[in-house]
Each structure stands twice: as C-alpha cells, then as structure tokens.
Amino acid sequence: xDNLNTYVEDNKDRFLNELIExxxxxxxxxxxxxxxxxxxxxxxxxxxxxxxxxxKVEICETPGNPIVFGEKIIDKNLPTVxxxxxYDVQPPDPINLWDSPPFxxxxxxxxxxxxxxIFARGACDDKGQMYMHVKALEYMTSSGTLxxxxxxxxxxxxxxxSESLGWFIERNKExxxxxxxxxxxxxxxxxxxxxxxxxxxxxxxxxxxxTGPNRDLHSGLYGGAVANPINVLTKMIASLHDENxxxxxPGFYDKVEEASELERAKMAEAPFSLDKYKEALDIDDVYxxxxxxxxxxxxxxxxxxxxxxxxxxIGEGAKTVIASKAFAKISMRLVPDxxxxxxxxxxxxxxESIAPKGVRVEVKPHHxxxxxxxxxxxxxxxxxxxxxxxxxxxxxxxxxxxxSIPIVALFEKELKSKTILMGFGLDSDAIHSPNxxxxxxxxxxxxxxxxxxxxxxxxLSQE
Amino acid sequence: xDNLNTYVEDNKDRFLNELIExxxxxxxxxxxxxxxxxxxxxxxxxxxxxxxxxxKVEICETPGNPIVFGEKIIDKNLPTVxxxxxYDVQPPDPINLWDSPPFxxxxxxxxxxxxxxIFARGACDDKGQMYMHVKALEYMTSSGTLxxxxxxxxxxxxxxxSESLGWFIERNKExxxxxxxxxxxxxxxxxxxxxxxxxxxxxxxxxxxxTGPNRDLHSGLYGGAVANPINVLTKMIASLHDENxxxxxPGFYDKVEEASELERAKMAEAPFSLDKYKEALDIDDVYxxxxxxxxxxxxxxxxxxxxxxxxxxIGEGAKTVIASKAFAKISMRLVPDxxxxxxxxxxxxxxESIAPKGVRVEVKPHHxxxxxxxxxxxxxxxxxxxxxxxxxxxxxxxxxxxxSIPIVALFEKELKSKTILMGFGLDSDAIHSPNxxxxxxxxxxxxxxxxxxxxxxxxLSQE
Numbered sequence: 001x002d003n004l005n006t007y008v009e010d011n012k013d014r015f016l017n018e019l020i021e022x023x024x025x026x027x028x029x030x031x032x033x034x035x036x037x038x039x040x041x042x043x044x045x046x047x048x049x050x051x052x053x054x055x056k057v058e059i060c061e062t063p064g065n066p067i068v069f070g071e072k073i074i075d076k077n078l079p080t081v082x083x084x085x086x087y088d089v090q091p092p093d094p095i096n097l098w099d100s101p102p103f104x105x106x107x108x109x110x111x112x113x114x115x116x117x118i119f120a121r122g123a124c125d126d127k128g129q130m131y132m133h134v135k136a137l138e139y140m141t142s143s144g145t146l147x148x149x150x151x152x153x154x155x156x157x158x159x160x161x162s163e164s165l166g167w168f169i170e171r172n173k174e175x176x177x178x179x180x181x182x183x184x185x186x187x188x189x190x191x192x193x194x195x196x197x198x199x200x201x202x203x204x205x206x207x208x209x210x211t212g213p214n215r216d217l218h219s220g221l222y223g224g225a226v227a228n229p230i231n232v233l234t235k236m237i238a239s240l241h242d243e244n245x246x247x248x249x250p251g252f253y254d255k256v257e258e259a260s261e262l263e264r265a266k267m268a269e270a271p272f273s274l275d276k277y278k279e280a281l282d283i284d285d286v287y288x289x290x291x292x293x294x295x296x297x298x299x300x301x302x303x304x305x306x307x308x309x310x311x312x313x314i315g316e317g318a319k320t321v322i323a324s325k326a327f328a329k330i331s332m333r334l335v336p337d338x339x340x341x342x343x344x345x346x347x348x349x350x351x352e353s354i355a356p357k358g359v360r361v362e363v364k365p366h367h368x369x370x371x372x373x374x375x376x377x378x379x380x381x382x383x384x385x386x387x388x389x390x391x392x393x394x395x396x397x398x399x400x401x402x403x404s405i406p407i408v409a410l411f412e413k414e415l416k417s418k419t420i421l422m423g424f425g426l427d428s429d430a431i432h433s434p435n436x437x438x439x440x441x442x443x444x445x446x447x448x449x450x451x452x453x454x455x456x457x458x459x460l461s462q463e
Numbered sequence: 464x465d466n467l468n469t470y471v472e473d474n475k476d477r478f479l480n481e482l483i484e485x486x487x488x489x490x491x492x493x494x495x496x497x498x499x500x501x502x503x504x505x506x507x508x509x510x511x512x513x514x515x516x517x518x519k520v521e522i523c524e525t526p527g528n529p530i531v532f533g534e535k536i537i538d539k540n541l542p543t544v545x546x547x548x549x550y551d552v553q554p555p556d557p558i559n560l561w562d563s564p565p566f567x568x569x570x571x572x573x574x575x576x577x578x579x580x581i582f583a584r585g586a587c588d589d590k591g592q593m594y595m596h597v598k599a600l601e602y603m604t605s606s607g608t609l610x611x612x613x614x615x616x617x618x619x620x621x622x623x624x625s626e627s628l629g630w631f632i633e634r635n636k637e638x639x640x641x642x643x644x645x646x647x648x649x650x651x652x653x654x655x656x657x658x659x660x661x662x663x664x665x666x667x668x669x670x671x672x673x674t675g676p677n678r679d680l681h682s683g684l685y686g687g688a689v690a691n692p693i694n695v696l697t698k699m700i701a702s703l704h705d706e707n708x709x710x711x712x713p714g715f716y717d718k719v720e721e722a723s724e725l726e727r728a729k730m731a732e733a734p735f736s737l738d739k740y741k742e743a744l745d746i747d748d749v750y751x752x753x754x755x756x757x758x759x760x761x762x763x764x765x766x767x768x769x770x771x772x773x774x775x776x777i778g779e780g781a782k783t784v785i786a787s788k789a790f791a792k793i794s795m796r797l798v799p800d801x802x803x804x805x806x807x808x809x810x811x812x813x814x815e816s817i818a819p820k821g822v823r824v825e826v827k828p829h830h831x832x833x834x835x836x837x838x839x840x841x842x843x844x845x846x847x848x849x850x851x852x853x854x855x856x857x858x859x860x861x862x863x864x865x866x867s868i869p870i871v872a873l874f875e876k877e878l879k880s881k882t883i884l885m886g887f888g889l890d891s892d893a894i895h896s897p898n899x900x901x902x903x904x905x906x907x908x909x910x911x912x913x914x915x916x917x918x919x920x921x922x923l924s925q926e
Contacts, residue, residue, distance in 0.1 A: 030780030091782055094679065160780050187684075201683060205781045214745035216557065218895040220664060220866030221650075223796050224766030225757045227750035230791075231700065231769050238701035241694070282677035285820035287690035294688045303687030306694050307784050312771035313792060317493030317623050318668045318829045319554055320794050320867075321770050321895050328693075329776060331783050333686050357748035366781045403683030404783075432681040432784050 023105040023120040029088035053141030062164035065156030079461045080149040082178035085130030086158035089122035097434035113439040124438035125431035129184035132446035147458040161367025186423030194392045197421035199400030202334030202371035204344045211360045217322040227358030229326040230311045244290035249350045257336040298402035303333045340368035369406015380418045383457035391449040486568040486583040492551035516604030525627035528619030542924045543612040545641035548593030549621035552585035560897035576902040587901035588894035592647035595909035610921040624830025649886030657855045660884035662863030665797030665834035667807045674823045680785040690821030692789040693774045707753035712813045720799040761865035766796045803831035832869015843881045846920035854912040
C-alpha cells in the first residue's frame with residue numbers, strides 16, 4: 001500500500017490541524033462543570049466520522065455522557081471491525097505544572113520526538129489515538145480500499161469508569177455485533193520497538209472519609225486528647241502495605257494468577273533500562289513489592305496507591321487546628337483473576353474494621369473493572385502482528401500493560417469478540433500528567449498501520 | 464464598685480456594637496491577601512484606645528504587621544499594667560461549615576449562652592477578649608477610678624507565631640516597662656467555675672514536603688513500581704507515634720518536666736465530665752498517650768498533630784494519578800522544659816532520616832515558642848484571685864491550658880515581669896473552628912472583672 005504512506009504524508013498538515021481542533025475542547029468527564037464541552041466534543045467526533053465516510057453516525061444518549069456510534073457496512077458477508085475509543089480526557093490538575101495551557105495545543109520538538117509532538121490534555125489519551133482510526137477510515141474509503149465493514153463506538157466516560165457503556169452495550173448487542181474490537185488507548189515500548197498490548201490490569205477505585213470530632217478543634221486545647229482524623233488516616237493507609245510492600249487487605253491475593261517462570265523469563269527479555277527509567281523520573285531508586293522486577297510490578301502484580309489525600313488547613317501559612325474530617329482517594333490495580341467488585345468489598349470491610357475508637361470511617365466505592373489478558377494464537381492477533389511487520393518491518397512484542405481499560409473484559413463477555421490493543425503512545429507521553437503530548441511521528445505511523453490490520457484481518461478471516 | 468456593674472449594663476449595647484464593627488474586618492494574618500484588612504484593624508484599635516482614654520496611641524511599624532501601642536500614665540510612682548492582646552485572627556476555613564458568614568457577626572442564643580453569643584471569627588480569640596480591656600479602661604478613666612498606669616500592646620501576628628513581636632520588644636524595653644502583664648487570650652472552666660490559666664504549652668510548627676517522581680504519573684503504568692509520595696508520607700507520619708501513642712522522635716521527651724503525683728492529684732479535682740466531653744464532640748471515645756488522663760494529655764503532656772495534609776487529585780470524581788509531591792503541616796505542643804528550637808531540629812533530623820529511597824523529603828520550620836508555667840504565690844496572682852472572688856463570689860481554680868501563647872515566655876525573659884492570664888472564653892466557643900463565638904455574658908463579665916484586678920494589684924503592690 002504505497003498510496004497509503006503517500007496519502008498520509010500529503011494530508012499530514014490537515015490531519016494535525018483537525019486533531020488540534022478536537023484537543024481545544026476541554027472534555028473533562030470527572031468534573032460536571034464541563035458537561036457542555038463533553039457534548040461539543042461528541043458533536044465534533046460525529047461530524048468527523050461522517051466526513052471520513054461513515055454511512056450512518058448517531059449521538060446515542062445514555063444515563064451519563066453520550067456515545068458516538070458510526071458505521072460503514074459494505075457487505076454483510078464480510079467481517080466487521082468495531083473501533084472503540086473515548087473522547088473524554090483526564091482533569092489537567094495540577095494546572096500550574098503545565099508549560100503551556102492544556103487546552104491550547106502547541107507543537108514542540110522533544111528529544112524523543114525530533115519531528116515534533118502535540119502538547120495538550122488528551123493528545124495521546126485518547127483523542128489523538130482515537131482520531132488515527134478516523135483518518136485511517138478516511139484513507140480506506142477515499143481510496144476504495146476498505147476491505148470489510150467498520151463500526152465506531154466512541155464514548156465519553158472512560159476516565160471516570162465507563163459507567164454508561166455497559167448500559168449501552170447491553171441494549172445494543174445487535175447494533176454492535178462485530179468480529180473483532182480494535183482499540184488504540186495503550187502504548188508501545190519504543191518508536192523502533194513496536195508492541196501489542198496483550199494484557200490490562202483491572203481497577204477498583206474508592207474514596208475514604210475519616211470523621212473524628214464534630215467540628216474542627218483548636219490543636220492546643222484538644223491536641224493529644226482526641227483522635228486526630230488525619231493522623232488516624234495516615235496510620236490506616238500506612239497499614240495497608242507490610243514491610244515487603246505486600247498489600248495487607250485479607251483475601252486480596254487469593255485469586256491472583258501467578259505468572260509462570262517462562263512468562264516471567266519472556267517479560268525479562270523486553271528491552272528495559274532501569275537507569276534510564278530512574279533518570280527519566282529523577283528518582284534515586286525504584287520501590288515496590290519484594291520479589292518482583294519493575295516491569296512485573298507495573299503489569300502482572302496488583303497494587304494499591306493513594307491518588308489523592310486532603311484534610312485540615314492546606315492554605316498559606318499556619319493554622320493550629322485538628323480537622324473534623326480527613327479524606328483520601330485510593331485505587332487498586334488488579335490482575336487476573338481478581339474480581340474488582342469482590343476486591344472493593346474486601347477493601348471496604350477491612351478498612352472500616354481497622355478504624356480505631358474515636359473516629360468513624362466510610363468507604364465509598366467509585367468505579368472499577370476487570371483485568372484482561374488476550375491469547376496470541378488467534379487470527380486477530382496474527383492480523384495485528386502482520387500489520388506491524390508490514391508497517392515497521394519488525395515483529396511486534398506482546399506485552400502486558402499496567403493500565404486499565406475496564407470495558408475490554410466487558411466487550412468479550414457481552415459481544416463475544418476478541419479485542420486487539422494497537423497502541424502507538426509512549427510512556428514518556430505523560431498521559432494523566434501535566435504536559436501530556438503525542439508524537440507526530442507516532443500519530444502518522446498509527447494512521448499508516450491501522451489500514452494494514454483491516455487488510456490482514458479480512459484476508460485471514462476468509463482463509 | 465457598684466458603679467462598675469451599672470456602667471457596663473448601661474453601655475452594654477454600645478460595647479457590643481463596637482466589638483461587632485471590629486469583627487467585620489477579616490484580619491487574617493496567615494494569608495497575605497488580607498494585609499489591607501490587617502492595617503484597617505490596627506487603625507480601628509488605635510481609634511478605640513484613644514476614645515477609651517489613652518493619652519498616647521501609636522501604630523508601630525515592624526518587619527511584619529504593625530503593633531498598636533497605647534498608654535495612660537497617671538503617676539510615675541504608681542505601678543504599671545501592660546495589657547497584651549492580638550487583633551489578627553485565624554483563617555475561617557473550612558468556610559462551608561459556618562452557619563453564618565465568619566465576618567458578618569450575628570448574635571444567637573445557645574444552650575450555654577441563653578443571654579446570646581456573638582458569632583464571628585475572632586469573637587473570642589482574641590478581638591472580643593482584647594476589647595474587654597479597652598472597655599474596662601474606658602470605665603476607669605471616665606469614672607476617675609484608674610488606680611495605676613496602663614499600657615496596651617496589641618499585635619497582629621499572634622496566629623502566625625508573633626515573629627515581629629520579639630523584634631519590637633527588644634527595641635522598646637523602656638517603652639514597654641511594666642510591673643505586670645495582663646492577657647485575656649485563654650478560657651475558664653465554666654461560667655460558674657472561674658479559673659486562672661497558670662500554664663501554657665510551647666509550640667513547634669513545621670511543614671513537610673515529600674517529592675517522588677519529577678511529574679505526576681499514570682497510576683496504571685507506574686503504580687507499584689515507584690514510591691508514591693502520598694503513601695510514603697502516610698507511612699512516615701504514622702511512624703511518629705508508637706502503639707502507646709508516645710511520640711517516636713528520638714530525644715523528644717528528654718527534657719519533659721514530669722508532673723508530681725500531688726500536681727496530678729490536684730488537676731484531677733478540677734470539675735470534668737468525660738461523658739459530657741465526648742458528647743460535646745460527638746465521639747465514642749477519647750484517644751491519646753497511654754497512662755495519662757484527658758486533662759493531662761491536653762495540658763501537661765507534649766503532642767504531635769497533623770494540622771493539614773494534601774497531595775494528588777482532590778477534586779470531584781476520580782483521577783488515577785501518582786502525585787509527584789505530597790505535603791503536610793505538623794505542629795507539636797510542648798511542655799516545660801522542652802526548647803522549641805531544639806525540638807524543631809530533632810523533628811527535622813528524624814523525619815528526614817526516615818525517608819525511604821525513591822523520595823526526597825524537606826522539613827521547613829514555620830514558627831514556635833516556649834512553654835510557660837507561672838507560680839501562684841505572687842501578688843500578681845493574688846490580685847487576679849481577689850478580682851475573681853469579688854466579681855464571681857468564688858475562688859478561681861488555677862489551671863494549665865494546652866494552648867500556646869508563644870510570647871509569654873518571651874515577656875518574662877525580656878521585660879522581667881510576670882504574666883497573668885485572665886481568660887473569659889469557654890472551650891465550647893469553637894475558637895479556630897467554624898462558628899467561633901463569644902458569650903455576651905462572658906464579654907460583659909470580663910469588663911466587670913478587669914478593673915478589680917487593677918484595684919487589687921495596685922493595693923497589694925503598695926503594701
């Protein structure tokens with residue numbers, strides 16, 4: 001497909017500008033103040049899908065944010081690819097650490113991206129990667145090379161747990177019927193080391209609240225005599241890991257699938273420099289569960305991290321107060337075969353049970369999802385593999401990611417089809433962080449690789 | 464002094480309205496945004512002191528907030544009372560817990576204050592108690608009953624450590640020379656149980672910062688593989704107390720003065736109901752250092768409390784992030800003979816030493832002050848005792864407070880005079896908390912009692 005590369009290069013500037021327009025809309029799903037921007041973004045996605053050649057595009061209402069659905073059916077007898085992506089983004093906090101405003105995209109060169117990268121919230125996660133599929137469709141329809149049917153399902157709640165997606169899938173199984181689900185919401189090892197994500201961690205996200213006295217107290221008059229909710233919260237959270245950084249919630253590890261020695265040996269082969277890793281994060285050492293490597297800790301092992309904590313006086317200067325309440329947001333990354341609902345209950349039961357006298361503790365489950373591992377001996381995986389080989393001239397490395405796309409497990413269950421995770425982002429893209437960006441090379445490479453998956457998948461499914 | 468009580472009752476409404484005017488100015492010293500209100504409040508205090516009969520009132524510049532100094536010298540051969548107070552207030556946070564705006568004073572009845580109480584930040588601490596002295600002076604000058612000389616020193620940095628006060632005293636020893644220092648910035652046991660504060664705890668206030676990776680990270684891609692600054696901070700803070708709630712900072716207790724059995728027995732005689740205490744705070748149990756009673760824990764024992772903690776995402780909804788930094792404000796209440804500067808260094812050394820690999824820890828000392836205990840066999844104390852007996856018809860109970868007025872120890876050292884702490888507030892006044900208030904009865908009772916101290920002190924000093 002020489003025309004493919006030529007077409008992408010010829011339309012490069014337009015492809016970039018269209019993405020930049022999309023990135024200007026602050027579609028933050030975690031904050032209801034941005035509801036109108038969510039709707040604006042859904043409209044923009046709908047318009048772009050129509051331009052790209054979809055026959056039918058609709059904005060589907062849900063109990064939460066709308067889902068954009070589009071399709072182009074060329075022959076009922078041909079296989080169907082369902083593309084999933086999300087148009088919502090993470091909050092930009094901490095805003096003061098951005099070098100440029102998160103919703104005013106700019107292109108800058110970096111060491112890893114000499115061709116330039118687009119800096120904006122959502123540049124990689126997931127507007128940029130989602131839009132690669134829209135432009136890949138544009139190429140295939142305009143060049144008459146679309147080999148099969150295609151459907152798009154672009155949601156607006158991925159960053160807050162995709163709550164409405166299950167509701168939507170349940171009610172639209174026929175409409176969503178497909179032979180493979182294609183997602184670009186992960187990364188690859190390096191620009192010259194293509195990889196396919198074969199596993200994702202599950203997630204359980206909770207918020208905890210510790211209440212002590214019924215009002216904030218003077219820390220002189222009451223200090224030392226009543227339980228301080230912040231001190232208590234720190235003791236409770238600290239107790240969730242033992243001296244080997246194992247998680248202490250009873251039953252937490254019961255269903256954890258232990259990786260085989262062979263699997264661990266294969267993982268150890270993936271190119272990885274601990275020094276470069278530490279240097280990139282400016283840390284003097286890594287940290288984690290005893291007995292596992294860094295790559296194991298962030299992929300095949302479950303974790304418990306505090307994502308946010310607050311209580312008492314956090315303004316300028318000093319306030320000698322004992323707060324009435326202290327709070328924390330805590331998330332657990334899960335692995336096969338942990339069940340996120342069961343883990344959430346185990347955590348709630350344990351955390352409430354370790355509350356000392358003098359305080360009341362409440363655990364509010366936020367959201368979650370199951371972990372996922374895909375086999376690599378399928379035609380779905382083979383097709384992706386062949387696409388990378390043709391595009392990169394290299395065989396992609398199968399790797400398990402530490403991230404979570406809670407709905408992937410749901411897809412298998414409800415739609416009975418396998419998911420292929422073709423990610424084109426890099427760890428250094430700073431997704432969920434200030435100065436998130438997406439390399440122009442990666443963006444264009446994705447558009448050049450995706451149509452090859454369609455080609456190989458259609459061929460393989462017809463053999 | 465029957466005229467005294469009559470005068471106070473006749474002018475009651477004006478006394479209340481003048482205080483309310485003062486309370487409307489948000490003189491928050493912790494937040495530099497309120498600098499203009501600080502200056503406005505100093506001007507208002509100056510005007511009121513002049514109205515009350517001071518011959519000379521000046522606003523004295525300092526490296527920080529100005530100090531209002533006023534005096535009325537009637538006879539160089541008579542003793543001089545130096546009144547100390549502060550016109551700055553605590554921040555009102557958390558603002559949403561106030562039933563009425565903190566700087567729009569209103570009068571409401573409460574169970575303890577059927578005569579009504581003034582609700583506003585600073586109502587009791589310390590504008591209300593400081594203003595009792597201004598009105599007491601007004602009575603004595605207008606009725607020609609001022610028996611001695613009087614000086615006022617009203618500062619604007621008490622809530623942030625009185626840093627400029629030491630600077631000011633050092634440079635104005637002559638101007639501030641006195642025979643006794645009189646302060647109303649503490650409380651009494653109950654409306655029908657007058658008490659005199661004979662001890663104050665010292666203070667060491669620090670801010671700690673834990674830095675991990677050089678940017679916020681995606682908790683899926685990095686979770687479990689790098690030190691999470693919030694998790695680390697909770698472990699470090701939790702380790703500062705052992706299972707008996709003793710503080711684990713090496714050397715922390717070395718200089719703590721152990722109270723004698725006799726002293727502890729006397730303290731145990733003070734009227735106190737643990738059930739009422741728990742009920743008032745809506746807690747199912749008290750909490751604190753093993754081997755000590757509640758009244759001992761909050762007065763004669765040192766403490767370590769987190770006054771504020773923050774890090775990561777604290778907004779609405781969920782953000783799966785590992786924060787680059789986590790922070791806490793920590794204060795230690797100290798007792799004789801702990802030295803606050805030494806304790807601050809011990810804490811800094813210890814806290815930095817327990818930081819695990821993978822993070823950097825910084826401890827920034829904020830401010831502090833020495834603990835203070837006054838003897839009760841002095842004419843200063845006797846004069847206060849006699850004033851209470853005459854005003855309340857009861858002998859006041861000497862009690863040690865858990866609070867800190869860092870400058871009291873400084874006064875003794877620099878001005879060579881004893882301090883008498885005549886507090887008219889109640890524990891239930893919620894100072895430093897939302898809905899701070901000051902009982903109208905307490906306010907007027909203070910004005911009715913203070914002139915009696917002048918009378919008895921002058922008499923006793925001339926015997």
